[in-house]
Amino acid sequence: MSIVNTIKILKIKSLGFIALAVLTLCACAVQAPPVAPEGTSTGAKTKIRLPMGYIPNVQFAPYYVALSKGYFAAEGIDLAFDYKFETDGVKLVGAGELPFAVVSGEQVVLARAQGLPVKYFAEWYREFPIAVFFPHGKDIHIPGDLKGKTVGLPGFFGATFVGWKAFANAAGLKDGDVTLKDIGFTQAAAVQQGKVDAAVGYINNEPIVLKQNGFDVDTFPVGKTFDMVANGLLTNDKTLKDNPALVRGMARAVLKGVTDTIANPDEAMQLATKYVEGLKTSDPTQKQVLLATIALMNAKSGDKLGQSSPQAWENTQTTLVSMGLIKQKLDVNEYYTNAFLP
Secondary structure, eight states: OOOOOOOOOOOOOOHHHHHHHHHHHHHHHHHSOOOOOTTSEETTEEEEEEEOSSSSOGGGHHHHHHHHTTHHHHTTEEEEEEOOOHHHHHHHHHTTSOSOEEEOHHHHHHHHHTTOOEEEEEESSSSOOEEEEEETTSSOOSGGGGTTOEEEESOSSHHHHHHHHHHHHHHTOOBTTBEEEEOOSOHHHHHHTTSSSEEEEETTSHHHHHHHTTOOEEEEEHHHHSOOOOSEEEEEHHHHHHOHHHHHHHHHHHHHHHHHHHHOHHHHHHHHTTTSTTOOTTOHHHHHHHHHHHHHHTOSTTSOTTOOOHHHHHHHHHHHHHTTSSSSOOOGGGTBOOTTOO
């Protein structure tokens, strides 16, 4: 969700005050320190503005935990959250205007295919979070039962669309087997009201909300059908080359937050209330959202925390090629590195 910055204009009506103001401002300008660009050190700390790709939400608990417990500060990072659309963060990192962003894996492949010098360096979710969900008792038991049904999507873009395509390919569902409908970000309501037979969303969001409101649904988690790269941290080639210690510090701080969130959900929920307006520790729906998020972070327990696999990257770009979103495959090492994990 983009944030619009307001500009305050100071009007000075008196000519006498104008002259005085100019002299004063000039004097101040000599003494004022220059504003450091994002990702550069300001004394003891490096100022970082981190695009999150979504509104403040308990799903970001590991970041809130890490900031609250001083993990970023311990790495010399002065962190501020920026809740923009995901693609904005990718573009800013690719242009070198910001050093980091929170993204989903398919955005990295799309960006690199367009020549943006970006690279993924730490997987925060360890399982792709998209799922197809539908009312319990809908007579849908296996993916093939979706033939002839209407499936709602928030749009023909982003992780939900890519997740659907990967799921359909793995299930042998061809174009035309299912009627896809653009329903905007109304998946939960559309399923509950019967406007669609099923919808695609985040497994730690819409299905949880429906169940907590007494509407039982079943899910086909895409990540358990087809392994693709999940949400993680993005940087650019320049930052990797010029400031590897900053990249390592960022990964270390976030993954400490992940570890603490998994170990103590109640503490994570409490700390998240400082960053998510209106969030209460007693909210049962948001607590279930947090627990579902922890399940995504705790998947693949045999793998190193933060690590993504070449096969997941290959699967991701294969899906994008099949969708016509990229024209050719690259060496998957162009997309990611595990070299900066703690």
